[in-house]
Amino acid sequence: MFYAILAYHVEQTVQSWTPDEDAALMDDLLEVNARLTREGKLGPAARLGATAAAVTLRGPGDGMVIDGPFAETKEQLLGLYVLNCASQDEAIATARDLRRVNPTAVYEIRPIMLYLPGTPLPAG
Template identity: 90%
Template sequence: MFYAILAYHVEQTVQSWTPEEDAALMEDLLEINARLTRDGKLGPAARLGGTAEAVTLRGPGDGVVIDGPFAETKEQLLGLYVLDCDSQDEAIATARDLRRVNPTAVYEIRPIMLYLPGAPLATGAK
């Protein structure tokens, strides 16, 4: 079954890290990604841009585009992983691995009811 692991963090904390601190954390997280990829468990994963750059589409008809997500939480959704796990326990174990290297993050584990991988995207995100 596919599971989404949604990574939440206090955005101001993440933005306060020096480039070296951020790179060190990403190196640790990418080690987990590499292991999951070798095991054939990892699907798409993404680190999202800041909420200051986000917009939300809501309302009837064509909707209205408004600035930001306006979440009423301390943590913001900053990234996600899609995993192919045999059980929820396996997905939870993976989230625990992620938390070991990023202990101030919060990870929400959710089953995916429909998974459409789409077309492969070119690398080189800006």
């Protein structure tokens, strides 16, 4: 089954890291990603841009585009992973691996009811 692991963090904390601190964390996370790729479990993964650059589409009909997400939370969704795991326990174990290298993040694990892989995007 496919699972989404949604990575939440206090955005101001992430933005306060020096380039070296950020690079060190990314190196650790990429080690986990490389292992999951070797195991054939990792699907798409993304680090999202700043919430200040986001817009939200809501309302009836064509909807209205408004600035930013309006989540009433201290943490923002900053990234996501799509994994192919045999069970929820396996997905939780993977989230624990991610948390081990990024202990201040919060990881939400949700089953994916429909997965449409689409066309692979160019690397960049």
